[in-house]
Amino acid sequence: MKTMQHLTHLPWKELPRRYGAGALGLLIMGSLLVITVLPLIFMVTASIMPSGEIMRMPYPWIPSELAFRNYYRALAGHDESFIFVRNIMNSLIVSSSVTVTTVILGALTGYSLAKFQYKGRIVIFMMIMATMMIPFETIMIPLYMVATKLGMQNSYAGLILPFMLNAFGVFMMRQYYSTFPGEFLDAARVDGMGEIAIFGKIILPNTGPAIATLAILAFRSQWDTLLWPLLIAQSHEMKTIPVYIVQFAAERTADYGAMMAVATIASVPMFVLFITLSRYFTGGAAVFSARKG
Amino acid sequence: MNRKYPKKARTLQQSQDLWGRLFVLPAVLFFSIFNFYPILNALWTSLFNRRILSFAKPDFIGLQNYIFLLQSGSFWNSVRATLVFTAGTFLSLLALSLLVAGLLSRISRGSRFLQTAYYTPAVLSSVVAATIWLLIFDPRGIANQFINTLMNTPGVDHRWFSHPVRVQIATMVVYFWKYIGYFVIVVLAGMASIPKTIYEAATIDGANGWQQYWRITFPLLKPTVVLVSIMSMLQCLKTFSTQYLFTQSGAPLAPINVITLNIYNTGIRDHRIGRASAMSIILLIIMMVFTYIQFKTSKTDEVSY
């Protein structure tokens, strides 16, 4: 937000005086901070609290003793098989694969739709955009039939293939490439560069920030998927984190501490990613403000 | 076909078109198999009286499923629940994010920190979010404690899961909580793309902070806002997991029986897959109409700097 610097040189204390709504503004921002962060603090504190204390009124916030056993129960599961560890790996594998395919296919498709003039590209684009409106529950059963016919049940292929690409990825990359100067491409063609080389050597290397942003969005949304893995992953070895959580919660409704431990563990990889790459996380939003060339 | 090109250029053009088509082919194949085929399948199914487990050839009943739905109280209740949820969530997100982004752009320190903090819930998965909020909204949970401390009403159970209105608010809160940070950042990014020369001119004209905000920032944000609105409105219309997990945990169905949940229950619980498909097609049409309206309104007065 560097462009806003000229507006933000004012020291914190001067705010209420400079802007009439400052005190109220601080209150609003503060309340929002409490609302967004408190549930997270609740999750973490409850995860190290003996289950009996969590539903005490008022909520103690600070545990009387550190119940790290919650974490053991969360990881070990009811049968001490530690299958959760495998499920975390699955989530990482599936989300990373989907991220890679989304980025490559999204770039290829977006590039084709933005920088080529063939007939029908608008229709293709519109049809792809229309898929954003399809609720997953609608196509769940036909999709399941497709997946089983292709022999993809209970496999990584089944978890990954239906999400290899999404309309948002195409949209975002097309937006990005529409501002890419065509002269570069023409010059490269005059130099006798092949189309594949152009895509690989000129287009992709110049897509850094957009790729980072799309990668994070793709990873995050895949990390979140529940219904499909629930259907397609049948053995415990193939399940992903959200499926594990639903299962754990169904078996241990009253073991609040362990449930919050599961929730915390499930969130750690995303938090780590978020902290290291927060620039790109929040940058993802910028694509919306991209104006036409 | 391409008459406007001279002969040599035409072949070049054609070869380029070929490459363009080649590049788009994987995506076309992908969407055909995993999106277009399933949705055409749903469209076809919606014309039949198909039961999910039945081997018998289903009867072709034309638009009967649609006619039934349009006369069904339960379906209209779902339309209501979906629209209420969408309007409630989406308007509060929009209003608050505009307000908070405006405030954030004015503070010198802590803006980055606040943005990050607001955004944090968005990295949690929906299942985790629902698990946390199910405990928070428990009668003994911190939602009641928080409200009771704030309003000095000790021991009142606000019945987040059972009161027909408050259970709707509860679902909105979960969604709002998850997406507010994202919205704030989108709006801030939109603000950052407004040329600062406009503000400089305004400052010379003597406009103060809030005047600048309402007269300059707000109208110029329109393209950003429209795009975000469409995306998030589609998300809201498609909402499923929060309502689903809430009803699974004992919340009453009717107030939060959004269309997707109704589709799921009609198809899976009641086995009426034909009717469920018809409902999906109607939902699809509703989304298309909303998108069309939003695009239309945004096109009529394009902003230029």
Next chain:
Amino acid sequence: MKRIVALALMTALVASALFAGGQKEDADGPVSLTYWTHEDPNRTPLEERLIREFEAANPGVTIRRVTHPSTRIAELLLTAFAANQGPNIFNTQLENSFAYVANHRVAPVNLEAVGASSLEALLGRYVEGSLDPVHIEGKLYGLPLEVLNWSIFINDRIFRDAGLDPDRDYPKTWEDMVRVSEQIVRREGNIITRRGFDFRYSDYLIALLPMVEQLGGQLVSDDGKTAIVGEEAWLEFLRFMEQWGPGGQNLGSPTYRNARSLFNHDNDDIAMTHTGMYQQARIMADNPEFYESGEWRVVPFPVFENAVNDIAACYYGQYLMVNAQATERQQYYSWKFIEFMQQHAEEYLQIGIIQPSRELMESDLYLSMPYADVFAADMERARVVYHAGNSSKLQELFKTAVESVMLGGVSPERAYATLKAQAQEVIDEG
């Protein structure tokens, strides 16, 4: 542009043709079976072992056991069957299994595979009536994984803490239940921090419908044509629930955590819960200390003081069934494996799962199980849970009616009228 659209359409059509094929028959090679069941931590090691033993005894047969959360398995089975990809062997609650039989999705028992000379001989192995729900038009479509009923579990410590004597003061009637719960309940303001008893709000047909029937009401008339029979009985029941809820005496409500998992933790949360024999194994697993302390007991399902029928909570079952789309040989070995499971009934019983064979019910092991007599006595005065194609829809309407009087401030008269009208609509639609 038209070409592109045509291309997309064609791909879609080719895809649909590709995916419309049928199940293929396999030859004399090895047989692999899939068995879907609901998650039950106590049962997994036993069944994994049984599978290994069965595979050893039947070379060439492999069985893959897949577990799903009990809350989700019904939906997952449906989706799989809808895609013609159902498992070879599965079990599901009686209320759901009816649709599989009605739609010919499951195969009748292969008598040879289960080693029975005739259907009568096979039926004779089980307690009378226990196979009725899957014995349809002269064919038998399932064998029991378990058939069970629920009684009332009591935490003695909480009873004594509230000044009650569990030997004497345990509730015999629903009116007692209100009095006892009132004595046990603790609140902070309106918020309950300790409940006496609370209902099983997810299972209206099993647990709450019998209360209506005690008063003389019915969900569906005997001829199957009229819904919600007996206005007085329904109104009295709805008034009772209204009084139970936060708008009345505030003894419990569906918004609190489900009672039976809280019960195991012995956290001073809840004194009584409504559950089956399997709960004992779960208490042992969740909280061995509490189990060993012996500070809990099981008592019969109460009746209303003015009851016209002495009816306990319904019994219900999980039946093992075989996919009719499986090949001949898969079906044969599926039934053979199911029969193998039946032969280990005593081991199932040790983890609280009752396969109602005559042999088992008369065995010393069964008779020596804690509180087996209480469950057996309640079973005597129970009938099987309502099961038909529309049962889950009717249960949803039932739930809505009760919750609207308990939580929504709707009068019992209005809730009754709505319930009756909507349930009748469901019945008429067939």
